[in-house]
Amino acid sequence: MSEKIVEIKNLVKRYGDLLALDHFNLEINQGEIFGLLGPNGSGKTTTINCLLSLLSFDKGEIKLFGEKMAPNKYHLKKEIGVVLQNVAVFEGLTVYENIDYFCGLYINDKKLRKQYVEEAIQFVGLEDYKKMLPPKLSGGLLRRLNIACGIAHKPKLIIMDEPTVAVDPQSRNKILEGIEELNRQGATIIYTSHYMEEVEQICTRIAIMDKGKSIALGTKEELKKMIKTGEKLTVEILQLSKEHKDCISKLPHVYQTEYQDNNLVIYFNGGKHNLVRVLEYLGENEISFGRVFSELPTLNDVFLEITGKQLRD
Numbered sequence: 516m517s518e519k520i521v522e523i524k525n526l527v528k529r530y531g532d533l534l535a536l537d538h539f540n541l542e543i544n545q546g547e548i549f550g551l552l553g554p555n556g557s558g559k560t561t562t563i564n565c566l567l568s569l570l571s572f573d574k575g576e577i578k579l580f581g582e583k584m585a586p587n588k589y590h591l592k593k594e595i596g597v598v599l600q601n602v603a604v605f606e607g608l609t610v611y612e613n614i615d616y617f618c619g620l621y622i623n624d625k626k627l628r629k630q631y632v633e634e635a636i637q638f639v640g641l642e643d644y645k646k647m648l649p650p651k652l653s654g655g656l657l658r659r660l661n662i663a664c665g666i667a668h669k670p671k672l673i674i675m676d677e678p679t680v681a682v683d684p685q686s687r688n689k690i691l692e693g694i695e696e697l698n699r700q701g702a703t704i705i706y707t708s709h710y711m712e713e714v715e716q717i718c719t720r721i722a723i724m725d726k727g728k729s730i731a732l733g734t735k736e737e738l739k740k741m742i743k744t745g746e747k748l749t750v751e752i753l754q755l756s757k758e759h760k761d762c763i764s765k766l767p768h769v770y771q772t773e774y775q776d777n778n779l780v781i782y783f784n785g786g787k788h789n790l791v792r793v794l795e796y797l798g799e800n801e802i803s804f805g806r807v808f809s810e811l812p813t814l815n816d817v818f819l820e821i822t823g824k825q826l827r828d
């Protein structure tokens with residue numbers, strides 16, 4: 516059994532009348548890159564803030580490293596690195612001084628601290644900006660500084676709340692690669708995002724959140740197996756009679772077809788050789804077609820099928 520780093524049981528958090536967390540449960544094992552995926556307002560940041568004891572909650576229990584978390588548990592807090600959703604750095608301190616300050620909260624030894632700060636700067640690629648003040652940095656570089664401040668002291672658990680929002684693609688890739696590297700070096704990661712592509716790319720397990728609840732949990736493969744859609748095929752056809760559409764609807768594994776704007780969309784619940792069968796049918800019936808493309812289900816499809824809503828609106 517791997518060690519449980521995070522255990523959240525039946526967490527309830529209200530803001531006045533609003534139920535932000537509704538008996539939320541979560542367990543994260545050592546070594547995971549755990550993704551909390553959910554639309555804006557689903558309760559990701561509230562979960563993180565409760566986890567860190569930055570926010571009190573109404574009901575439930577939170578354990579970190581097997582121990583009950585509380586605001587005064589500094590020995591637990593020092594094992595955690597936090598990258599909050601809103602960038603939190605000192606505008607009057609340089610890049611180097613900012614990282615040194617946050618690292619200094621946990622690392623007393625001067626020599627070791629210098630080494631850690633330099634490593635963090637290298638890690639996020641800010642070598643050329645050490646003496647710069649944060650207001651001079653671009654959005655992406657500022658995010659990287661925010662990350663360096665959170666991870667410099669080499670925590671065992673790293674929590675990142677939407678670290679790539681409004682970040683250019685280059686910084687974004689640097690951040691995602693960085694997270695994987697931190698994980699390889701031994702850190703357990705909690706990563707929140709409303710970008711399904713990112714979560715799919717880096718996370719070992721994912722909890723999909725909606726309205727303060729965890730509505731699905733698993734690896735991306737497991738999540739995709741929970742839903743009916745196995746493959747979605749789009750074929751550009753200028754003219755398709757109702758008869759032909761009905762016949763295609765009866766091909767093996769097809770559970771739904773839509774014909775709109777000269778595009779036939781065919782949904783399959785799994786199965787193999789779906790494309791070949793469709794192309795054979797079109798050929799045999801001399802139906803001419805243009806572009807064809809096949810898509811495997813995304814985490815948005817999972818969210819859509821469970822909630823009836825798009826992940827991003």
Ligand code: ADP
Binds near residue numbers: 557
């Ligand atoms: P996410 O991080 O997934 O976007 P949040 O945890 O920030 O979601 O918010 C969950 C819900 O709680 C939302 O409906 C949000 O409007 C509400 N909320 C968050 N913070 C506060 C607050 N300080 N006061 C009142 N409502 C809040």
Ligand code: MG
Binds near residue numbers: 559561677
């Ligand atoms: Mg948030």
